[in-house]
Amino acid sequence: MQWETVIGLEIHAQLATRSKIFSASATTFGAEPNTQASLVDLGMPGVLPVLNEEAVRMAVTFGLAIEAEIGRRNVFARKNYFYPDLPKGYQTSQMDHPVVGKGFLDITLDDGTVKRIGITRAHLEEDAGKSLHEDFQGMSGIDLNRAGTPLLEIVSEPDIRSAKEAVAYVKAIHALVRYLGICDGNMAEGSLRCDCNVSVRPKGQEAFGTRAEIKNVNSFRFIEKAINHEVQRQIELIEDGGKVVQETRLYDPNKDETRSMRSKEEANDYRYFPCPDLLPVVIEDAFLDTVRASLPELPTEKRERFQSQFGLSAYDASVLSASREMADYFEQVQQACGDAKLAANWVMVELSSLLNREGLEIEQSPVSAGQLGGMILRIKDDTISGKIAKMVFEALAAGEGASADEIIEKKGLKQVTDAGAIEAMLDEVLAANAEQVDQYRAADEAKRGKMFGFFVGQAMKASKGKANPGQVNQLLKKKLEG
Amino acid sequence: MHRLTLAEIARGLAAKTFSSEELTGALLARIRQLDPQLNSFITVTDEQALAAARDADARRAAGETGALLGAPIGHKDLFCTDGVLTTCASKILHNFKAPYDATVVAKLKAAGTVTLGKLNMDEFAMGSANESSHYGAVKNPWDLERVPGGSSGGSAAAVAARLLPAATGTDTGGSIRQPAALTNLTGIKPTYGRVSRWGMIAYASSLDQGGPLARTAEDCALLLGAMAGFDPKDSTSVDQPVDDYLAALDKPLAGLRIGLPKEYFGAGLDARIADAVMAVVDALKALGATVRDVSLPNLQHAIPAYYVIAPAEASSNLSRFDGVRFGYRCEDPKDLTDLYKRSRAEGFGEEVKRRIMVGTYALSAGYYDAYYLKAQKIRRLIKNDFVAAFDAVDVILGPTTPNPAWKLGEKGGDPVSAYLEDIYTITANLAGIPGLSMPAGFVDGLPVGVQLLAPYFQEGRLLNVAHQYQQVSDWHTRTPAGF
Numbered sequence: 001m002q003w004e005t006v007i008g009l010e011i012h013a014q015l016a017t018r019s020k021i022f023s024a025s026a027t028t029f030g031a032e033p034n035t036q037a038s039l040v041d042l043g044m045p046g047v048l049p050v051l052n053e054e055a056v057r058m059a060v061t062f063g064l065a066i067e068a069e070i071g072r073r074n075v076f077a078r079k080n081y082f083y084p085d086l087p088k089g090y091q092t093s094q095m096d097h098p099v100v101g102k103g104f105l106d107i108t109l110d111d112g113t114v115k116r117i118g119i120t121r122a123h124l125e126e127d128a129g130k131s132l133h134e135d136f137q138g139m140s141g142i143d144l145n146r147a148g149t150p151l152l153e154i155v156s157e158p159d160i161r162s163a164k165e166a167v168a169y170v171k172a173i174h175a176l177v178r179y180l181g182i183c184d185g186n187m188a189e190g191s192l193r194c195d196c197n198v199s200v201r202p203k204g205q206e207a208f209g210t211r212a213e214i215k216n217v218n219s220f221r222f223i224e225k226a227i228n229h230e231v232q233r234q235i236e237l238i239e240d241g242g243k244v245v246q247e248t249r250l251y252d253p254n255k256d257e258t259r260s261m262r263s264k265e266e267a268n269d270y271r272y273f274p275c276p277d278l279l280p281v282v283i284e285d286a287f288l289d290t291v292r293a294s295l296p297e298l299p300t301e302k303r304e305r306f307q308s309q310f311g312l313s314a315y316d317a318s319v320l321s322a323s324r325e326m327a328d329y330f331e332q333v334q335q336a337c338g339d340a341k342l343a344a345n346w347v348m349v350e351l352s353s354l355l356n357r358e359g360l361e362i363e364q365s366p367v368s369a370g371q372l373g374g375m376i377l378r379i380k381d382d383t384i385s386g387k388i389a390k391m392v393f394e395a396l397a398a399g400e401g402a403s404a405d406e407i408i409e410k411k412g413l414k415q416v417t418d419a420g421a422i423e424a425m426l427d428e429v430l431a432a433n434a435e436q437v438d439q440y441r442a443a444d445e446a447k448r449g450k451m452f453g454f455f456v457g458q459a460m461k462a463s464k465g466k467a468n469p470g471q472v473n474q475l476l477k478k479k480l481e482g
Numbered sequence: 483m484h485r486l487t488l489a490e491i492a493r494g495l496a497a498k499t500f501s502s503e504e505l506t507g508a509l510l511a512r513i514r515q516l517d518p519q520l521n522s523f524i525t526v527t528d529e530q531a532l533a534a535a536r537d538a539d540a541r542r543a544a545g546e547t548g549a550l551l552g553a554p555i556g557h558k559d560l561f562c563t564d565g566v567l568t569t570c571a572s573k574i575l576h577n578f579k580a581p582y583d584a585t586v587v588a589k590l591k592a593a594g595t596v597t598l599g600k601l602n603m604d605e606f607a608m609g610s611a612n613e614s615s616h617y618g619a620v621k622n623p624w625d626l627e628r629v630p631g632g633s634s635g636g637s638a639a640a641v642a643a644r645l646l647p648a649a650t651g652t653d654t655g656g657s658i659r660q661p662a663a664l665t666n667l668t669g670i671k672p673t674y675g676r677v678s679r680w681g682m683i684a685y686a687s688s689l690d691q692g693g694p695l696a697r698t699a700e701d702c703a704l705l706l707g708a709m710a711g712f713d714p715k716d717s718t719s720v721d722q723p724v725d726d727y728l729a730a731l732d733k734p735l736a737g738l739r740i741g742l743p744k745e746y747f748g749a750g751l752d753a754r755i756a757d758a759v760m761a762v763v764d765a766l767k768a769l770g771a772t773v774r775d776v777s778l779p780n781l782q783h784a785i786p787a788y789y790v791i792a793p794a795e796a797s798s799n800l801s802r803f804d805g806v807r808f809g810y811r812c813e814d815p816k817d818l819t820d821l822y823k824r825s826r827a828e829g830f831g832e833e834v835k836r837r838i839m840v841g842t843y844a845l846s847a848g849y850y851d852a853y854y855l856k857a858q859k860i861r862r863l864i865k866n867d868f869v870a871a872f873d874a875v876d877v878i879l880g881p882t883t884p885n886p887a888w889k890l891g892e893k894g895g896d897p898v899s900a901y902l903e904d905i906y907t908i909t910a911n912l913a914g915i916p917g918l919s920m921p922a923g924f925v926d927g928l929p930v931g932v933q934l935l936a937p938y939f940q941e942g943r944l945l946n947v948a949h950q951y952q953q954v955s956d957w958h959t960r961t962p963a964g965f
Binding site for chain 2: 039042043044045046047048049050051078080082084087088089090142269271272273276277278279
């Protein structure tokens with residue numbers, strides 16, 4: 001039987017506000033436990049919430065970026081359940097009137113096709129604290145620093161059909177929230193977390209299969225692995241005559257498996273109702289206009305511009321627009337050297353491999369965009385060859401000089417373009433390889449092609465790579481065949 | 483000295499007839515001597531009170547004035563008081579010292595009041611007899627075998643017995659007005675949003691309002707003026723200037739249009755209370771008011787709606803009392819579920835548990851529309867009734883309660899009959915309008931109250947009418963025997 005996978009994702013993005021959604025406490029990650037928890041965050045008797053306007057602004061920013069309808073009358077609701085790291089016994093969230101309504105996000109698949117993923121809604125809510133089960137000898141510790149951190153929960157339609165698509169979608173959301181400056185996207189610190197709703201159905205069948213929800217998967221790699229594992233589990237279960245039950249599952253990256261956390265029957269009745277401590281928030285036109293005016297260029301717009309303005313391929317454009325930092329870096333290189341294609345190549349090949357090797361983000365790159373652009377200028381004006389440029393680049397990365405020019409000067413890497421000097425050097429090479437010269441001249445056209453490369457190699461070696469390769473080619477041909 | 487009203491105390495302190503320290507000391511002695519009969523205090527803060535009194539005297543000596551500078555009061559024990567036990571009359575908060583002051587407490591402190599202690603109440607303000615307190619029932623000073631009303635029963639009993647000139651209370655369905663009526667006091671529930679709820683431990687957030695209980699309308703005006711005002715810490719408080727309630731008191735009543743809702747005079751009302759209310763109406767007419775009938779047709783739905791909305795909110799508000807961070811925790815919990823279950827089962831009293839269960843049920847999946855949503859619709863109808871009625875009249879007048887104070891334990895086995903005692907007061911909370919109760923006479927030696935209701939933010943008008951009535955009547959000056 002052919003199976004089709006159906007996936008819908010719920011992404012929790014921590015909004016990068018300075019203070020919490022309903023209190024004035026700071027939201028900095030990694031502070032000493034409970035030092036960023038005010039009376040409100042602790043759920044003390046008698047305290048009341050006051051909404052942080054910045055969180056609303058950020059949510060609206062996201063809504064406008066996915067072309068969603070913005071909820072003009074926002075109602076906060078209480079989601080009631082008991083848990084030690086949920087101090088009030090309820091989470092303040094949104095139910096019937098979310099701030100962001102239906103929208104969409106286009107993702108680029110591996111084969112370059114663009115797929116539109118529907119976004120059902122996105123709503124504001126507060127994060128819970130953390131339960132710490134180690135170091136307390138049979139007891140649990142509670143850290144409420146995170147309690148009250150604003151979250152935007154982004155719910156997708158079940159439009160995703162594979163683990164790879166899911167990862168592409170999460171990456172696109174990740175890039176978008178970072179572009180918008182509303183979330184730092186740090187998945188290791190939990191700033192962006194993902195719940196995956198996964199089901200399978202026989203290919204061609206319209207009705208959805210029963211879904212399982214995999215909670216809190218916190219890296220792109222784990223999302224792919226967890227979904228693939230879950231899909232396999234469901235298919236095997238059904239093919240063995242079993243039934244998928246609706247439940248919440250946890251992914252264990254150490255064992256690469258999901259396991260049941262709680263079934264639908266055990267699920268809480270959250271008893272949502274409008275929070276009486278918060279008045280409905282009405283979003284007015286003027287507010288929307290201000291937010292709209294402050295929207296930066298979005299990834300899709302940037303990708304399209306890179307193609308039309310710079311003539312880049314769809315693939316290059318999408319790689320270079322994947323993050324705001326990457327795009328900004330590329331554009332600075334392009335501006336410095338005036339050559340988009342060379343700039344794209346150097347950023348995508350040499351720079352990327354350097355960063356990968358060193359485990360650095362582009363904003364930590366040891367080679368600045370200005371340095372790289374300056375170096376490309378020297379390739380363009382034939383001061384150095386592409387091959388020498390790689391040496392210059394490594395030297396820049398190692399901090400051996402402030403600019404490409406300085407390194408070229410210091411190391412004497414300037415390309416030899418003086419025809420006389422090149423000819424003299426070629427004469428020496430040919431003299432030293434007289435036997436091969438004779439063979440070359442005796443050979444037919446097909447064999448000559450191969451042998452020509454040998455002489456070029458010898459010549460470049462003799463010049464320590466500094467001879468202009470074009471001139472070497474041209475003069476060599478003349479000497480051998482002239 | 484204990485018979486002085488707040489206004490008289492203000493004059494005495496200003497004239498240096500006595501000091502705040504002398505007055506505070508006298509009242510503390512009186513509390514020690516008489517409160518064992520009443521049980522109106524949960525905590526008496528002798529030392530802090532005397533220190534605050536000395537401080538107020540020093541401020542006055544340094545030239546500071548202010549009608550409340552050095553005035554002794556007490557707070558209902560659901561207002562958070564920094565460093566002082568704040569129990570909500572519940573075992574679950576038996577050891578809770580609040581780490582901060584409620585806005586009301588802070589404002590009254592800034593005005594120079596001296597807090598003598600924390601007053602008994604129905605547990606989490608749930609009740610109208612003050613019998614559900616973990617610290618025991620409060621007795622009515624007019625008859626020690628009877629209830630003082632609730633939930634601000636401790637506040638009412640203490641002021642009625644002249645242990646305090648005035649006290650704070652809160653009113654979710656009548657919890658200021660009903661005990662005021664049953665103990666011969668004046669009490670006002672302000673417009674929802676007029677007084678900050680920050681630090682006022684919530685029962686039903688959309689209905690709760692703090693307000694004063696005192697012996698006169700003038701004293702209520704004094705206290706409310708200091709309590710009211712916008713608070714950025716409470717999103718439901720309203721950013722609107724506070725009227726000068728004292729200045730409003732003296733306005734003549736000529737031309738005042740009074741509405742009598744016919745639904746308030748139907749079955750269930752003690753006929754003698756109806757007579758007392760009509761006597762007040764006659765007195766007000768004599769002062770120049772005109773009277774007409776109005777209709778509040780949805781009155782009959784008020785109690786069912788209230789007993790869905792209030793418990794629903796309470797079931798959520800009281801979730802934070804879980805034995806994890808503060809308050810009562812059961813002994814030797816086996817696991818987390820056991821900790822929750824036993825801490826809450828042992829920490830909450832019967833009435834609180836009953837309302838948590840009712841509220842949980844009303845919010846449950848599948849019942850929400852039938853109960854909570856429907857109750858909210860009724861709430862809107864009741865509000866519309868008032869808006870329509872206030873088209874034609876300035877204030878609405880009627881009885882505060884259908885009966886005078888009942889005997890302790892009388893309604894213990896029948897919560898619904900106790901709920902019905904709130905029939906006349908609950909609508910003001912559902913609509914959010916201000917309401918006041920003032921002394922209107924006696925039935926069998928027990929006080930009865932008349933209730934005045936007004937449009938939003940017309941507290942000044944309510945205090946004005948009550949004050950004018952108190953200029954031509956003396957019910958409010960009557961003192962219970964033995965106090």
